[in-house]
Amino acid sequence: MSALSLAFFSGMTECVQDKQGRVNIPIVLLQYGLIDKGCAVIGVSSIEIWSRAMWKEYVAHSSDILMKLQKR
Template sequence: MFMGEYQHSIDDKGRIIIPVKFRDLLGTSFVVTRGLDQCLFAYPKEEWAVMEQKLKSLSLMKSDARAFTRFFFSGATECEWDKQGRVNLPGNLREYAKLEKDCIVLGVSNRMEIWSKNMWNEYFQQSEQTFNDIAEKLVDLNFDL
């Protein structure tokens, strides 16, 4: 399981070092794509296959399903580590997530997320204010913390 929060930076060539324990979970080859909330999602190949199957099951007759599938797959790229444990993030993905220098790498259950530090801080502050409300809604869905 991916969990934890780490601060890293991207170099001038678009490379970022990922925490060792996340590298072990991602394997030698993994998939990075546009995530929700303007961050990047990174999946081990096995988890990517699960996501692929779920998205394939959506109806092509629904415009929302087509739009989301395009969004998710068009940004996807297969990545590998270099000898220093860095991964090179493509320019289009760095631009989407506004990744310039300081980044936050998060573990979120079955995936890793990469955020711009500024975007993460903004998101976290907004979410922190509504965290109790969100927890109450989850309880209403029979999810007990």
């Protein structure tokens, strides 16, 4: 396993669904992701869970970069 993969997956945690298919995110991961009340779930073949504030910041920053690249 590469060092990058090991570093990435070392924070992985197995979760169990409840009867309604919901998954509780462990507190340590909520704290790591700075998620307090709401979140954004992003993904296609896998998912990422972001705090709403961090996702909005990322989208704003990414939009600026994409606009600059588009002008080239």
